[in-house]
Amino acid sequence: MPTRWYNFLGDLPGPVPPIRDSGSPSAAEIAARVRPRALIEQNGATEQWVPMPGPVAERLRECGRPTPLHRARRLERHLGTGARIYLKREDVLPTGSFKLNTAIAQAYYAAEEGRTTLVTETGAGQWGMSVALAARMFGLRAEIFMVRCSLEQKPYRRHYMELLGARVRSSPSGETAIGRKILAENPGHPGSLGTAISDAFERALSNPSAAYLAGSGMPHVYLHQTLLGLEVAAQLKAHGEELGVAGRGDHLIACSGGGSNLCGLIGPHLRAKAEGADLRFLAAESTAAPRLTQGTYAYGRTDLGGFTPEVLGYTMGESFIPPPNHVGGLRNHHSSALVSLLRHEGVLDAVAFDQRTALEAGRLLLQTEGLLLAPEGSHAVAAALEVVAKSDAERLTPVIVILASGSGFLDLQGYHEVLLEA
Ligand SMILES: Cc1ncc(COP(=O)(O)O)c(C=O)c1O
Incomplete structure (x- = not known):
């Protein structure tokens, strides 16, 4: 670790x-x-x-870090793809998320x-x-x-x-x-x-x-989450993979609410991309709050009480009330300045999914790999499925890393209402 x-x-x-x-x-x-x-x-x-700090490292180790990087071979076989798909398994932590x-x-x-x-x-x-x-x-x-x-x-x-x-x-x-x-x-x-x-x-x-304490959106939170990208780099090496090989279209994919699992994953790889590595970063958001794909780039606040400063970011506006769907972690109305900068400068791509599409992707992952992700993480799986389809059509064989940000066991009610009851 x-x-x-x-x-x-x-x-x-x-x-x-x-x-x-x-x-x-x-x-x-x-x-x-x-x-x-x-x-x-x-x-x-x-x-x-x-x-x-030593006590932080000790606690993280006791909680199971480093978490596994799992090669999703059954999903690959099901899709019939030449892409190599990896899942960074944050769902295994004791609280069920990164x-x-x-x-x-x-x-x-x-x-x-x-x-x-x-x-x-x-x-x-x-x-x-x-x-x-x-x-x-x-x-x-x-x-x-x-x-x-x-x-x-x-x-x-x-x-x-x-x-x-x-x-x-x-x-x-x-x-x-x-x-x-x-x-x-x-x-x-x-x-x-x-x-x-x-x-x-x-x-x-x-x-x-x-x-x-801030759960996301702030540089110190992103800093702590860089464990994700650092572990992924070392683990890919152990799998014999080199990330960013020219002409292959490798992808790092995470869902994005406040942007912390995304920045934790891609932060340690920004320099390699800037220096020419063929590496794409993809944020998967919810159509319930599609800031990065449909928002405007403007100053605004993340809270409603005026306790936080105005930051320049992709926003739905402060009066926006996100529809109450089952994707609680992605319903922010305003993106952080840092994630918005990456998007604005073209370093970060973004795609939005409705909850049904995302949860369908989650169901496919469960049926192939036996892993049930939180609805937020299932957005990253949905994004990966699109990347796979496009790569296959272009005869590319990328390495794709999906950040499995959390476990879905406590979200079964949502899966049930959206996929089984409807
Ligand atoms: C499981 C899970 N994934 C992702 C997120 C989104 O957060 P962030 O964009 O900061 O990574 C949340 C937020 O609550 C979450 O609970």
Whole structure:
């Protein structure tokens, strides 16, 4: 397992556009109060490699890192393709998703700084589960605001968090001023990542010993997730594969909500592409919030309460309420500045799928490989199926890596409603 993270900020195609931060207090002042200092520093890290603290590495190893890189031979045979398809198996982690990689690191830094409570939001619940476990590991409390419609669809994730001792609330929440304001305007609001981030920030600001943890979208989160791309590089070598061979059309594919499993996978490979490797990066998003494929490139915020700065990114607009489908982790209304920059500069391709197409791809993976992925990860599988069809038509034999971001066992209700009941 790598014992240092790769800082790819120096490998971006240009500077990340400046934030707009005119609020009072400013977003920077708010961040200074609620975010652990080490994480704020990592957002602007300049060194190429950032050492991982010993206790973080130890916990990650205990949780099963490095996770397997699985060659999907049965899927290849079923498709009759010459492509070699690999799955990076983050579904095997104890909380069922890659989110644990950064939750452990962030909880460690919060505890080191003397914070006693972790506050965060969660969409589908995968991030909340990881924070709940990481909080336990370091003797901290956890308060988690979960998007209302996801909480109703996926009660088991709540039960898991509560078993670990976390306090779970639905968002928009009646316990915060911003949540009450949103509910007053729209009592039936299904919640969104925008409402939940706002609830979590307000709560964290009200408790000086609390730390607010971000599940995605921030450079420090992407940094922690570079474990994914680093492990994939070493594991492909062990499989005898060389990535980026000219004329082959190799692909790294991940779903994209806040962009952390995507950036973790591709970040360590950006330099090779910039230096001419034949390597494509592909983001799979949901048609429920198709920012990278249909959004506009404009300044906006990721929350609704004005706690975060305005960043330049692909956006559906702040008033956009994503339809309550089963893909909680991909329903962000605004893409991060960093992912948007990659897209804007043509380094990153993107494709959007409706949930039925994505879950059909998930069903095919289950039927061929015996692996059930979370609906978010199934979007990456759907994207890979398109790449395979196109490569076969062009007689290319690429290496394709799919980031299997999480397990789908707690999403069976969604699979059932979309594929079996309809
Ligand atoms: C299983 C899973 N995959 C992917 C995502 C999307 O997050 P990100 O875009 O930050 O990788 C989530 C977010 O909740 C998730 O739970």
